[in-house]
Amino acid sequence: MSQTPPPRLAYVSGQLLPEDDAKISIFDSAVMLGNAVTESTRTFAGQPFRLEEHIRRLYRSLKVARINPGMTQANLLETTLEVFEANRPLLKAGDDVWIVHNISAGVSIPGSNPQQSHSATIMIFTAHLDLRGxxxxxxxxxxxxxxxxxxxxxxxxxxxxxxxxxxxxxxxxxxxxxxxxxxxxxxxxxxxxxxxxxxxxxxxxxxxxxxxxxxxxxxxxxxxxxxxxxxxxxxxxxxxxxxxxxxxxxxxxxxxxxxxxxxxxxxxxxxxxxxxxxxxxxxxxxxxxxxxxxxxxxxxxxxxxxx
Missing domain, CATH: 3.20.10.10 (D-amino Acid Aminotransferase, subunit A, domain 2)
Structure with a gap:
């Protein structure tokens, strides 16, 4: 009898969660304003390719976008590798994955006196690299x-x-x-x-x-x-x-x-x-x-x- 594989895990602002539970607020600036920066890295034979360079470029985007991620590049790299390693057991032979970062400026509630969070929303996930198309x-x-x-x-x-x-x-x-x-x-x-x-x-x-x-x-x-x-x-x-x-x-x-x-x-x-x-x-x-x-x-x- 085959066993159901464990769920893929994603990181959202300090929490490692099953993908289906990885959610952000409808008031997040990524949703309300499209105010978010991103990076996508791939693996080869299960090894991330130029990940540190992707993260360096991500931080350049964050600076110009005036988004403070609240963590250093080294911290984000460490966290990213933790997410990747948590999902590595789901990799099948010959498969590779995306490693995706999305970072927004946080919650932004509109109104005459708009409320802006001072904490960025940090999202990290992996996904099967589908090359068929x-x-x-x-x-x-x-x-x-x-x-x-x-x-x-x-x-x-x-x-x-x-x-x-x-x-x-x-x-x-x-x-x-x-x-x-x-x-x-x-x-x-x-x-x-x-x-x-x-x-x-x-x-x-x-x-x-x-x-x-x-x-x-x-x-x-x-x-x-x-x-x-x-x-x-x-x-x-x-x-x-x-x-x-x-x-x-x-x-x-x-x-x-x-x-x-x-x-x-x-x-x-x-x-x-x-x-x-x-x-x-x-x-x-x-x-x-x-x-x-x-x-x-x-x-x-x-x-x-x-x-």
């Missing part, structure tokens, strides 16, 4: 499509503040799926330059050089940084620069980077083939190098989830 793109490449909506200008909200207010990204992603249900969005800034994807950064390869937008209009992604580091080790010239849609239309290769899938090749841009319409050699080399760095065959892991 991206798996086929490693072989086929995805269809990159520009959205009608533009990036929020950095003068209004700097994209380097990784925040939980994802409405603009969600709308942009929805718009691209009107063109192709499987499309992955390319969001432009208000000047027409390539910015980012709903949850990732964008790269183009032209004449053997790796190009990616500067961080003036996009998140300084840690997956983006990993690719730039790997490119350096492989001897691929790389630089940050402004890119226009023309540069993606005429690129030899295009790919996205993000925490869960690492590198997602794009073989079509707004209906036109990228390069020869196949996943390119530099993209494949970078994927292989990342797999070697992580100790996990990234492509094989995703394809295995398809069964």
């Amino acid at each position: 991206w798996a086929k793109f490693y072989r086929e490449g995805c269809h990159a499509v520009t959205s009608m909506s533009r990036m929020i200008p950095s003068q209004a909200l700097d994209a380097r503040i990784k925040n939980r207010s994802r409405m603009a990204y969600t709308l942009a992603d929805s718009e691209t799926r009107l063109v192709d249900p499987d499309a992955q969005c390319v969001i432009l800034d208000i000047h027409g330059f390539v910015a980012e994807n709903k949850g990732g950064n964008i790269f183009a390869v032209r004449d053997g050089e790796l190009l990616t937008p500067t961080s003036e209009n996009c998140l300084e992604g840690l997956s983006r940084q990993t690719v730039l580091e790997l490119a350096g080790k492989l001897g691929f010239p790389a630089r940050e620069t402004r890119l226009l849609p023309y540069d993606l239309y005429t690129a030899d290769e295009v790919f996205f980077t993000s925490t869960p899938y690492c590198i997602m090749p794009a073989t079509k841009f707004n209906g036109l083939p990228v390069g020869d319409g196949q996943v390119g050699p530099m993209t494949k080399s970078l994927l292989q190098a990342w797999s070697e760095l992580a100790g996990v065959d990234i492509v094989a892991q995703a394809l295995a989830q398809l069964g």
Whole structure:
């Protein structure tokens, strides 16, 4: 007789609780105002990847957002690892997880004399890393499509503040799926330059050089940084620069980077083939190098989830 597995545990402001009991107030500023910052880290072979760097970036976002978490980076790292270890027994062979941080400014009750909590709400949870929706793109490449909506200008909200207010990204992603249900969005800034994807950064390869937008209009992604580091080790010239849609239309290769899938090749841009319409050699080399760095065959892991 099979036993029911124990519930996954989540952390909410000092308490480790079963997921179903991990709740916040309807008056929390994350709900009332979308006033929260976030980070998502993944594991490889059950080991967190660049977790300390994710937490450092989280604290940069907290500072600019004027949210005091009430604990040091070292304390948060320790707590995060406790949450992860508490859920490690639920990991199956070959599985990996997200480790997600959401931190809000706390309770914010509206009114003529609004009440604001002085304590942040800290939420940490893990979740199974489901790669099935991206798996086929490693072989086929995805269809990159520009959205009608533009990036929020950095003068209004700097994209380097990784925040939980994802409405603009969600709308942009929805718009691209009107063109192709499987499309992955390319969001432009208000000047027409390539910015980012709903949850990732964008790269183009032209004449053997790796190009990616500067961080003036996009998140300084840690997956983006990993690719730039790997490119350096492989001897691929790389630089940050402004890119226009023309540069993606005429690129030899295009790919996205993000925490869960690492590198997602794009073989079509707004209906036109990228390069020869196949996943390119530099993209494949970078994927292989990342797999070697992580100790996990990234492509094989995703394809295995398809069964």
